[in-house]
Amino acid sequence: MPEKNRMSERRRQIVQFIHGYLREHGRPPTVRDIQRGVGVASTAVVKYHLDRLEKAGYVERAPRASRGLRLTSKALSWLGAAADEPVSSVVRVPIVGSIVAGEPVTAYPTFDADVDTLELTRDIISDTENVFALRVRGDSMVDASVHDGDVVILRQQEEANNGDMVAVWLEDDQETTLKYFYREGRYVRLQPANPAYEPIIKPAEVVRVQGKVIAIIRRLAA
Amino acid sequence: MPEKNRMSERRRQIVQFIHGYLREHGRPPTVRDIQRGVGVASTAVVKYHLDRLEKAGYVERAPRASRGLRLTSKALSWLGAAADEPVSSVVRVPIVGSIVAGEPVTAYPTFDADVDTLELTRDIISDTENVFALRVRGDSMVDASVHDGDVVILRQQEEANNGDMVAVWLEDDQETTLKYFYREGRYVRLQPANPAYEPIIKPAEVVRVQGKVIAIIRRLAA
DNA sequence: GTATATGATGAACGTATGTTCTATGTCAAG
DNA sequence: CTTGACATAGAACATACGTTCATCATATAC
Incomplete structure (x- = not known):
């Protein structure tokens, strides 16, 4: 039986790319940025995985807004990137x-x-x-x-x-x-x-x- | 005598709006977001001031990219914003x-x-x-x-x-x-x-x- | 007066970008 | 073998969004 909580490699790739892009450019990537970044041939593939990631609570999206993409805290901790947040009274x-x-x-x-x-x-x-x-x-x-x-x-x-x-x-x-x-x-x-x-x-x-x-x-x- | 470093009120408004928008949404605003945010009737006005702000070193832009906008550290310190607070999920x-x-x-x-x-x-x-x-x-x-x-x-x-x-x-x-x-x-x-x-x-x-x-x-x- | 810079307007224009649709291949379950 | 999830591809569509342009008003400088 397939592990229930296993996230596909592609999805991990995408979350990682978004995170990197964000740090580098100070804005979220577009669907096509991600497409190139992870190396797939169709934007539909990216859309497909983003839908899944959103449903799984790793990503939040603003419908129809360009770059309307944000990683949730869940995604960040998943990446082990909690080091992102400095001081912060966040727990x-x-x-x-x-x-x-x-x-x-x-x-x-x-x-x-x-x-x-x-x-x-x-x-x-x-x-x-x-x-x-x-x-x-x-x-x-x-x-x-x-x-x-x-x-x-x-x-x-x-x-x-x-x-x-x-x-x-x-x-x-x-x-x-x-x-x-x-x-x-x-x-x-x-x-x-x-x-x-x-x-x-x-x-x-x-x-x-x-x-x-x-x-x-x-x-x-x- | 006008101070040499005096920046117009409109420009201050815009920088402030960008900063606030960024903190709220985790992505830079569009020209039209800024337009509504500071209350002007034409996107050309925003473009005009962004050009000035860029020349003055307060913002950096990625030409033709949507939301291709980022505040420089100069702008942030100008706002009195304590350094470069990474986009936080704290509201x-x-x-x-x-x-x-x-x-x-x-x-x-x-x-x-x-x-x-x-x-x-x-x-x-x-x-x-x-x-x-x-x-x-x-x-x-x-x-x-x-x-x-x-x-x-x-x-x-x-x-x-x-x-x-x-x-x-x-x-x-x-x-x-x-x-x-x-x-x-x-x-x-x-x-x-x-x-x-x-x-x-x-x-x-x-x-x-x-x-x-x-x-x-x-x-x-x- | 004539300039010149600043600030604002409204209407385009072109393309960047999210979204949708159809189709195809793989793989495991029944 | 069929069925249904999963993943991918390619093309097309609608619109979000940066940009450009022509115009106008109000200052300050010459």
Whole structure:
């Protein structure tokens, strides 16, 4: 079976060329620049790969604008070109996956090349140690306060204080959920943000805190 | 006596616009972008000033190439722009104020020095035109989906499409609120995100859209 | 006055450039 | 063998965009 995350050599070539051209000329290349740069005979080939790269989130484009091309942070980190950005209060955070009912959050990963990343600034997260992001998928662990498609930023930790919003793995239900955390003796009360929902009360030993939510970002259709 | 190094206001405008455009879009502007940006009626005017600027060593151009334009270090230092800041994906957005019941959102401000700003990355907002941020204060216009302390990112616009989340000023109630927008004939239905709340229905003429919400950021206690 | 430089206008013109369409070859899955 | 993704080619099209030109107004210098 073909590796799912393998990006074709041609695509890597193109991203690399764009990056080089940008550094050299101070403007993005045209489709035909890329065509010559990577050595293909048709502009349609370039267009084809740019479409794929855009869909994969490596490139953003301004339709019909000449040189309307920009590399995303994902592409830059993919190139290992993070050295591009100097000082900057920009922080790159890995998106380790999605919250899906039935699966635990995977262990905090090393910075693999093709881990999806999210760029944030220190205006949003002040500290970057052990910070990671999760994309919320589906409604299973969601109440009115967190929606499908939201990105939650978490700091990895096993303990939580009362009132913290945490991602927890429930051993017995075999699922991850986002809730407010309250310790009550040998039990843990998991309180949905929406007061209309009933709290979940579990023995402490089946509740595994995976991380504490430090920010929630919701992007609406632009 | 006119100073020898005095550069016309128009020229300063143009250099400034190029610099801003570059930071926002990651590519140089076209002649027509500049034309609109500085408000002249003919592309020939832009060409004229670009020729002068090139001769004076403020810009370099690649003849006949679209967006074949780059600012020299001379231009950058002239602008007081700290050296050659590489095109960054960081965007600074003004926080124009808070949403408070009883007050309209102030008009979109010019970029004053002492406006509070928020740094975001393009991973969060892709476009920066007319984007501003509001801090949500109090609960008066809030439902379960937006909380006190949240920051909402908006693009300023007077119209809205059905389903957009917008900030609207209600003439008769004299207050601003965040709701989903639905046009229904001569009326507008303002739908809270929380289905448990009742929609507000108003005649279209008392509903003034102030901007469309493109992102919501909630920071929890670190 | 007559010059001369500066700044602006509107209308072209030519080509650079993104996009679309049709067609072809390869390769793995069924 | 057929089917369907993937990659490529070539040609044509529509328009985005740099450029040129003729014209006009307003200064300052001679």
